[in-house]
Amino acid sequence: MKEGKKHQMKSKQESTIFTIIPGIILCLMIMMLGIVLADQLGVFLVILNVLPEGSASPVSGIFVAIIIGVIIRNTIGLHHYFNQGVAFSVKFALHAGIVLLGLRLSLTEALTLGAWVLPLIIVCIASGLFVTLYFTRRLDQSQRLGTLIAGGTGICGVTAIMAISPVIKAKDNEIAYAVANITIFGLVSMLLYPYAAHAVFGDDPVKVGLFLGTAIHDTAQVTGSALIHSQIYDMEKVIDVAMVTKLTRNLFIIAVIPFVSYLFYKNNGDSDATRTLPKWYKFIPVFVLLFLALSLVRTVGDMTLEQTGQAFGLLATSSWESFHNFWSSFGSTYMLGIAMAGVGLSTDFSMFKGLGMKPFYIGLIASISVGLVSLTLVSLFGHLI
Numbered sequence: 001m002k003e004g005k006k007h008q009m010k011s012k013q014e015s016t017i018f019t020i021i022p023g024i025i026l027c028l029m030i031m032m033l034g035i036v037l038a039d040q041l042g043v044f045l046v047i048l049n050v051l052p053e054g055s056a057s058p059v060s061g062i063f064v065a066i067i068i069g070v071i072i073r074n075t076i077g078l079h080h081y082f083n084q085g086v087a088f089s090v091k092f093a094l095h096a097g098i099v100l101l102g103l104r105l106s107l108t109e110a111l112t113l114g115a116w117v118l119p120l121i122i123v124c125i126a127s128g129l130f131v132t133l134y135f136t137r138r139l140d141q142s143q144r145l146g147t148l149i150a151g152g153t154g155i156c157g158v159t160a161i162m163a164i165s166p167v168i169k170a171k172d173n174e175i176a177y178a179v180a181n182i183t184i185f186g187l188v189s190m191l192l193y194p195y196a197a198h199a200v201f202g203d204d205p206v207k208v209g210l211f212l213g214t215a216i217h218d219t220a221q222v223t224g225s226a227l228i229h230s231q232i233y234d235m236e237k238v239i240d241v242a243m244v245t246k247l248t249r250n251l252f253i254i255a256v257i258p259f260v261s262y263l264f265y266k267n268n269g270d271s272d273a274t275r276t277l278p279k280w281y282k283f284i285p286v287f288v289l290l291f292l293a294l295s296l297v298r299t300v301g302d303m304t305l306e307q308t309g310q311a312f313g314l315l316a317t318s319s320w321e322s323f324h325n326f327w328s329s330f331g332s333t334y335m336l337g338i339a340m341a342g343v344g345l346s347t348d349f350s351m352f353k354g355l356g357m358k359p360f361y362i363g364l365i366a367s368i369s370v371g372l373v374s375l376t377l378v379s380l381f382g383h384l385i
Contacts, residue, residue, distance in 0.1 A: 016084075023085015023342075024093070030072075030341040031334075034065025060228040062340050063191060069344020070187070078345055089342035093335045094220050095287035098243060100331025102294030103324040105240055106302060110295045113241065114248040116385045117210060120377050121249045124214040125256060127373040128154030132366040133263065139358045144170045146362060147264045148178035151257065153366040156250045157182045157218025159285070163253060167261045180351035181363030186221040187347055189367065194229035200375065203233075207382035209241025214249065215374035217367070222246040224340045227332065239332060247288045254284065298324055 041064075042057025072078065078086065102110075129150045136146025147168055151160040161178045164170070170178075193212055201207040208229060216222045226242035229235065301311040301320055311320035 020085040020088045023082040023087070024089055024338065025085070026082050027069075027086060027089045027093075027338040027341040027345065028334075030068050030344070031061070031065045031337040034063070034068055034341070035061030035337075037061075037068075038064045056232070056234075058232065060194075060231040062224060062227045062231060062337060065337065065341045066187070066191065066224060066344040069341050070347045073345050073347055074349050082345075086342045086345045089338050090220060090346055093342070094223065094339035095290075097331040097335030097339060098219070098223065098247070099287050099290040099294060100327050100335065101239065101243055102291040103298050103328040103331075104236075105244070105295050106299040107292065107295040108299060109240075110244050110292065113244045113385070117213075117245050117248060120210060120214055120374075120381065120385075121245070121252065123377060124370055124374050125154040125249070125252055128366055128370040129256070129260060131369040132362060135362050135365050139362060141358055141362060142174060143264055144168050145174040145178060145359055147260050148174060149181050149359070149363055149366060151260050152178055152182040153217055153363070153370055155253050155256050156246075157186060157221065159219070159250070160253055160257065163257055164260060167257070168264045176351050177359050180349075181359065181366075182217050183347055183351070184349070185363050185367035186217040187343075189216045189371065190221040190225045191228070193371070194225050194232065197229065198233055200379070201382070203235070204382070205235045205237035206241050206385055207378050208235070209238045210245055210382055210385065211374055211378045212238070213242040213245025214378070215371040216246075217370075219246055219250065220339060220343050223336055224343060227336060227340065236332075243291075247285075247291060250285055250288060 038057045038059045038061040041059055045058070046053060132150035132153055133146055136143065136149075148161045148164055148170055151164045152158065154160075158179055161175065161182065165175050165178075193215060194208075197208040197211050201211065209226065212225045212229065213222055216225055222242055223239075223246075226239040229238050301315075301324070304313060305311040305315075305317060305320055310316055311323075315323060
């Protein structure tokens with residue numbers, strides 16, 4: 001009996017692996033195609049004398065990969081054969097890439113930056129929540145839908161929507177429309193904000209990273225925008241600042257979800273807003289903790305290298321640098337690149353059908369308001385961080 005169960009479990013695991021491989025390979029191919037096409041565009045513009053000799057392409061490979069994915073999904077469609085692998089890429093490859101970025105930052109740097117950006121994050125979250133809920137009432141739309149869009153815009157995109165939806169008993173079409181809102185406006189922001197941030201903040205990676213980390217909704221979208229900016233303007237520090245800002249913002253899900261749920265029940269004549277809430281610790285994303293764990297590894301490695309001449313008493317300077325550079329680059333280049341191709345392939349514009357245009361306007365207003373608040377605050381106070 002035990003051997004039979006083991007055989008069934010092994011077969012199930014092998015089946016799962018084979019179902020995700022095609023989608024992962026598709027995402028990898030789109031990522032590589034995006035890089036090639038972006039490079040060729042740069043060469044073509046040099047030939048036309050639009051750019052001077054030796055200039056890099058003005059378009060990021062990640063940008064092109066996302067656009068290719070969006071076009072494929074909304075024209076020929078995505079065969080179900082690839083669905084599980086694409087979903088795996090968007091979730092697990094993204095999280096793995098973010099975790100590996102932890103090796104680029106010491107724990108002290110990560111926690112210090114996270115603490116400094118708290119006021120900025122709080123104001124951006126609050127503006128997103130209250131603007132969204134206000135216009136939901138003004139446009140006489142479903143409070144459930146407005147609450148979902150508010151949570152997704154203010155905190156962490158789709159993750160917040162999926163966490164809030166069972167608490168307020170949201171309908172399937174409301175969940176789908178809220179996800180569509182976050183997806184489309186986050187996608188537009190992801191593609192445009194890197195250029196806007198450079199135009200406003202120039203070569204200041206801290207201000208650019210703060211803006212991208214607070215103005216864009218979903219973790220995947222913030223990651224994509226930071227990668228695009230880094231590839232075009234050659235500022236890797238933008239990725240570090242944007243990711244720490246976004247991961248700190250994600251932690252507010254612990255407090256904000258009970259709060260928006262309370263507001264929903266209060267506005268609907270029910271004060272028992274906490275009766276269906278999960279325990280607080282279930283809201284903490286595991287990949288955030290793993291990111292901090294690898295930041296700790298980097299910190300201890302650097303400290304032991306400085307004190308003894310060998311990281312952890314094992315690796316010389318060159319070996320330690322090769323180790324953390326390789327794995328952090330692998331995360332930012334391949335894992336996050338595959339995830340971004342998956343984001344494009346997951347963007348289905350048909351999700352907007354069914355509830356009319358007013359919820360679309362709510363999402364648009366919410367997205368613009370958060371972006372403007374972030375832009376203003378970073379412009380005024382970014383130099384203090």
